[in-house]
Amino acid sequence: DTGVSQDPRHKITKRGQNVTFRCDPISEHNRLYWYRQTLGQGPEFLTYFQNEAQLEKSRLLSDRFSAERPKGSFSTLEIQRTEQGDSAMYLCASSLELVGETQYFGPGTRLLVL
C-alpha cells in the first residue's frame, strides 16, 4: 500500500493556459474523489468516480473543468483557460467500496495562476 499519489505537487501557470493534474489511487480502491481547498478553508468536493464511471459532479465543477478515469485506475483533472480564482490546492482521495468507507487523501497539487 503506497498511498495516494498526485503529480505534479506544484504548478504555476499563466491565466488562460490549460493545466492537467494526475492522481494515482491506492491500488485496490475503486472509488476516487477530487476536492479543492482554498486557503483557510476546508476541502470542497468536486467530483467522484466509481471505477471508470463519473457518478457525481459538484456545481463547483464549471465547464472549464473536466475529469476522467479511463481505465478505472488513475484519474486526471484538467482545467482549461485557467483563471486566478482557480488558484487552490487540488486534493485527490480514494476509497474501497465498503459500508463506512474511509477516504484516503493524497498530498495534493498546489496550483497558482498568475
Next chain:
Amino acid sequence: AQTVTQSQPEMSVQEAETVTLSCTYDTSESDYYLFWYKQPPSRQMILVIRQEAYKQQNATENRFSVNFQKAAKSFSLKISDSQLGDAAMYFCAYRIPYGGATNKLIFGTGTLLAVQP
C-alpha cells in the same frame, strides 16, 4: 443541506496537556459518519478517528477520543497527552452512508492547533 461548523479557528495547548476541539453539524439524516482529519503543514491529510452515528459508544484511537452527542449534533475531539507532532490543522467532516444520494465528505473550516513545548 448538511453543514459542518468548527467555531474555533485556532487553539493552543501545552505539551502533555489535554485539548478539546469542537464541531457541530446539521443534518436531517439519522444515519451518517463523522470524521476528524489532521492536516500537518505542507503534508497530506490523514484520518484521525471515525464515528458511526448508529453507535452510541464514543470512538477512541490511542490518545484521541471523541464526544459524540447525536441529539445535540455535536462531535468534539479530545487529544490527551498532547505532543509536538499533534500541531496541525484539524478538520471535522461528515458523510452519509454508502448508497445514499452523495458520497462526498462535507468539511468544516478547520481548527489550527498549536502545541507549546
